[in-house]
Amino acid sequence: MAMLQMQRIFIYALKKDRKPLLEMLQRQGMVEINDEIPEDNVFHKTDTSHAKSSFEKNINACRDAISIMDQYAPVNKPMLSMLNGRTVVSTEDYDGFRDKYEDTVKTANRIIACNKAIAENKAEILKIEIQAEMLTPWVAFDLPMNFTGTKYTKSFIGTLPKQVGLDAIYEKLSEYMPVNVDIISTSKEQTCIFVLCTKEKAEGAYEALRGMEFAHPSTVADRAPSEQLVVLKKQIEEAYTTIDKAEQEIIELAKTREDILFLQDYDKMRYDKYEVLGQLLQSKSVFVLSGYIAATNAKKLEEDMTRRFEVAVEFEEPSEEEDVPIQLKNNAFARPLEWVLESFSLPGKGEVDPTFSMALFYYLLFGIMFADAGYGIIMIAACGFCLIKGKNKIEGFTKDFLEMFLYCGISTVFWGVMFGSYFGDVFDIIATTYFGVTKVPVIPPLWFFPVNEPIRMLTFSMALGIIHLLFALIMKMYQLARVKDYIGILYDAVSWFALIVSSTLLLLSMDMIKNILGVNIVIPSIVVTISAVTAIVSSLIIILTNGRESKNPIKRFLKGIYAYYGITGYLSDVLSYSRLLALGLASGVIASVINKMAAMAGKGAVGPLVFAIIILFGHAINFAINILGAYVHTNRLEYVEFFGKFYGGGGRSFNPFSIKTKYYKVKENMKDEF
Amino acid sequence: MNFNQFGIVFALLGAAAAALLAGMGSAKGVGMAGEAGAGIVTEDPAKFGKVLILQLLPGTQGIYGLLIAFITLSQIGVLGGDSNISLAKGMLYFIACLPMAVVGYSSAIRQARASVASMGILAKKPEAFGKSIIFPAMVETYAILALLISMLAVNGVTGINI
Numbered sequence: 004m005a006m007l008q009m010q011r012i013f014i015y016a017l018k019k020d021r022k023p024l025l026e027m028l029q030r031q032g033m034v035e036i037n038d039e040i041p042e043d044n045v046f047h048k049t050d051t052s053h054a055k056s057s058f059e060k061n062i063n064a065c066r067d068a069i070s071i072m073d074q075y076a077p078v079n080k081p082m083l084s085m086l087n088g089r090t091v092v093s094t095e096d097y098d099g100f101r102d103k104y105e106d107t108v109k110t111a112n113r114i115i116a117c118n119k120a121i122a123e124n125k126a127e128i129l130k131i132e133i134q135a136e137m138l139t140p141w142v143a144f145d146l147p148m149n150f151t152g153t154k155y156t157k158s159f160i161g162t163l164p165k166q167v168g169l170d171a172i173y174e175k176l177s178e179y180m181p182v183n184v185d186i187i188s189t190s191k192e193q194t195c196i197f198v199l200c201t202k203e204k205a206e207g208a209y210e211a212l213r214g215m216e217f218a219h220p221s222t223v224a225d226r227a228p229s230e231q232l233v234v235l236k237k238q239i240e241e242a243y244t245t246i247d248k249a250e251q252e253i254i255e256l257a258k259t260r261e262d263i264l265f266l267q268d269y270d271k272m273r274y275d276k277y278e279v280l281g282q283l284l285q286s287k288s289v290f291v292l293s294g295y296i297a298a299t300n301a302k303k304l305e306e307d308m309t310r311r312f313e314v315a316v317e318f319e320e321p322s323e324e325e326d327v328p329i330q331l332k333n334n335a336f337a338r339p340l341e342w343v344l345e346s347f348s349l350p351g352k353g354e355v356d357p358t359f360s361m362a363l364f365y366y367l368l369f370g371i372m373f374a375d376a377g378y379g380i381i382m383i384a385a386c387g388f389c390l391i392k393g394k395n396k397i398e399g400f401t402k403d404f405l406e407m408f409l410y411c412g413i414s415t416v417f418w419g420v421m422f423g424s425y426f427g428d429v430f431d432i433i434a435t436t437y438f439g440v441t442k443v444p445v446i447p448p449l450w451f452f453p454v455n456e457p458i459r460m461l462t463f464s465m466a467l468g469i470i471h472l473l474f475a476l477i478m479k480m481y482q483l484a485r486v487k488d489y490i491g492i493l494y495d496a497v498s499w500f501a502l503i504v505s506s507t508l509l510l511l512s513m514d515m516i517k518n519i520l521g522v523n524i525v526i527p528s529i530v531v532t533i534s535a536v537t538a539i540v541s542s543l544i545i546i547l548t549n550g551r552e553s554k555n556p557i558k559r560f561l562k563g564i565y566a567y568y569g570i571t572g573y574l575s576d577v578l579s580y581s582r583l584l585a586l587g588l589a590s591g592v593i594a595s596v597i598n599k600m601a602a603m604a605g606k607g608a609v610g611p612l613v614f615a616i617i618i619l620f621g622h623a624i625n626f627a628i629n630i631l632g633a634y635v636h637t638n639r640l641e642y643v644e645f646f647g648k649f650y651g652g653g654g655r656s657f658n659p660f661s662i663k664t665k666y667y668k669v670k671e672n673m674k675d676e677f
Numbered sequence: 678m679n680f681n682q683f684g685i686v687f688a689l690l691g692a693a694a695a696a697l698l699a700g701m702g703s704a705k706g707v708g709m710a711g712e713a714g715a716g717i718v719t720e721d722p723a724k725f726g727k728v729l730i731l732q733l734l735p736g737t738q739g740i741y742g743l744l745i746a747f748i749t750l751s752q753i754g755v756l757g758g759d760s761n762i763s764l765a766k767g768m769l770y771f772i773a774c775l776p777m778a779v780v781g782y783s784s785a786i787r788q789a790r791a792s793v794a795s796m797g798i799l800a801k802k803p804e805a806f807g808k809s810i811i812f813p814a815m816v817e818t819y820a821i822l823a824l825l826i827s828m829l830a831v832n833g834v835t836g837i838n839i
Contacts (some may be wrong), residue, residue, distance in 0.1 A: 029741075094762065163754065170699075223753075343807065345807075346805075346806060346807020346808065347807055347808065394798065457832060458829070459830060461825075461829075554717065578822075579818065581821070581822070581825050582818070582821045585741075585821045585822075585824050585825045585828070586821070588744075589737075589740065589741065589744055589824070592747070592748065593743070593744060594742050596743075596744075596747050599756075628733070628736070628737070629739065631730060631733060632737060635730075635734070635810055635814050635817075636814065637812070638807070639808065639811060639814045641817075641819075642795075642811055643811070
């Protein structure tokens with residue numbers, strides 16, 4: 004249906020055209036390179052891992068440099084800058100970058116070096132500060148800390164734990180007189196002392212001091228502590244200046260930010276190119292490339308290439324066994340849902356692209372589950388604003404995502420109007436609380452209030468579910484028809500279709516069911532009879548044929564019975580659609596709970612203010628929770644109930660050799676081609 | 678002693694149970710998923726948005742419980758109106774609230790376990806995020822069914838004249 008036909012492409016060209024040809028392929032992004040031809044005596048593959056690793060190094064350097072620049076020279080990104088997409092550059096600019104290349108690599112590395120210098124100096128400052136702190140108790144000491152004594156004396160400089168008095172020290176050292184003890188400073192934790200004694204008795208004195216847990220200071224310098232402190236302070240200042248300088252340099256270098264961004268993309272492109280280069284089979288002067296291309300693009304690519312290069316291009320239909328990649332192509336209505344399909348699975352062999360059939364129900368189901376005109380308008384406004392603002396700029400997933408929620412928003416408004424929900428019942432609440440209106444609802448629903456008639460809503464939900472499931476069976480018929488499995492259509496799809504339709508009619512003819520569902524339709528007895536016959540015949544077909552792959556008749560019959568048991572699956576599938584009611588009610592009722600709470604603020608002076616605050620916060624939370632619920636459960640209904648009937652997936656995504664960059668994209672210049 | 682005075686007591690017990698048990702389940706569930714999610718975000722902060730979605734999935738039961746509690750409160754006249762309810766009717770309200778209370782509690786915790794397991798998918802194969810959402814969503818079905826029955830029952834009981 005909406006899947007591009009793939010062809011195998013072979014390109015034979017001269018080796019001298021290798022780079023420009025690959026660049027052209029990359030910019031057009033139409034071919035998935037997929038080489039399966041083995042090497043032989045003439046054709047070899049080249050090893051490009053060395054070049055690739057150097058590009059990778061540059062890419063990483065750029066990434067680091069960019070995050071460093073963001074830190075020191077942040078660029079004010081305007082709101083919604085994400086909508087601007089990638090900047091387009093011409094091929095001339097691309098080629099012109101070659102001159103700047105070396106410089107930019109140097110700049111990026113310089114930025115990283117500056118950042119490293121900053122980090123190192125910061126660590127250095129910390130270290131010096133600790134040293135300075137240790138010296139502070141010694142400030143009053145006017146000899147260098149490494150003073151060992153004079154010709155006849157020996158000195159000990161160090162600390163004793165806790166606060167110790169001069170008397171206590173003299174007492175311990177009394178045997179080794181003459182001794183001079185000075186207390187430099189003292190605190191609860193330690194006492195800094197200077198002891199001087201004669202050389203002969205030094206050893207004994209030292210032992211005595213050791214007995215008092217004397218310890219040498221950890222830093223020893225050949226200056227007096229106060230002088231040393233000055234030196235350290237100067238070192239700290241120097242480190243700060245270095246940091247400042249490095250920061251300034253980064254800010255200065257950040258002016259070439261664009262170049263660094265471009266370098267990252269430039270080397271990413273080259274990385275991808277060399278990746279392909281490594282897959283090419285090359286002889287002395289010729290190379291061969293093969294891959295997949297969508298048939299619709301084949302002609303154009305061949306023309307473009309033969310005009311510029313001496314090449315031979317060959318196309319071939321892929322064989323049955325090949326794992327051909329899948330590229331989806333849908334109209335504007337279904338395209339935004341391609342990513343939803345992709346997050347389930349792409350079509351496998353022999354399957355059709357179900358995106359369009361999924362889209363028919365996706366927006367509908369989403370709208371019923373969210374069902375609030377106010378919330379829908381917010382969705383339309385937000386998505387619409389972003390889409391208009393980023394027109395021609397946003398691409399890929401972002402665009403699909405916004406479009407999908409735009410359409411879902413339109414459906415949400417529609418169902419909100421049908422079910423009379425505008426931010427719950429905010430109009431009624433405002434009217435009754437502030438304007439004394441007694442007649443509610445202010446805006447009656449176009450159809451009915453699900454809160455007042457839940458059974459009616461339940462019936463509607465399940466009816467919609469039956470239609471959705473029947474539609475899935477029609478998709479199955481279509482898919483089987485494509486592979487010409489006509490027997491399969493009758494046995495596996497038509498039989499179930501008939502069974503579901505006839506048993507639904509039979510159920511509806513029963514008074515009990517009619518009473519439960521509150522529907523009042525009279526089914527003519529002739530229709531009932533026909534339904535009964537159809538139900539029996541289709542049941543028999545299912546039981547007799549659904550085990551047809553087994554040869555053994557008993558086994559076949561038992562398998563058929565088991566397949567018929569699958570009817571319980573259909574029953575639970577239909578009941579599963581009751582979530583349409585439950586989620587629809589949940590969002591509506593929670594909204595009215597919020598409104599009611601807000602209205603409790605009453606009139607008064609601050610009443611309206613409190614009212615507004617509760618309304619704003621409450622509805623923001625309700626919006627977030629229910630949009631998530633509606634999205635998840637719409638996906639579930641599509642993935643499990645709908646896809647379960649006909650779609651397995653398992654296809655491989657088409658991954659063309661293209662420009663997969665972050666900031667820039669290169670547009671093939673028209674002039675360039677002629 | 679007039680037993681019918683106890684009607685409102687049972688009715689309110691039902692409303693409280695729905696909010697209480699379903700809320701407890703969701704609190705526990707969202708907490709479990711949050712612990713697992715925080716682990717993934719420490720590895721890769723870019724996954725925050727997706728992790729948050731998985732964390733929120735077991736949170737809906739608490740909201741459904743609140744919903745049933747609120748509908749019950751407004752039906753039984755606690756929020757204003759006539760609160761004269763017979764004992765039988767009060768008990769009916771209580772029973773009507775039970776599916777949401779009990780299923781809400783256990784499904785929130787089971788769903789959280791599925792969510793935590795799905796976060797494993799997100800950590801190792803981020804491209805399979807669409808699939809990973811479905812596993813917890815499967816569990817939610819039963820909370821939705823319970824919500825449906827409780828809601829229909831509470832609405833239905835109001836119409837019964839005993």
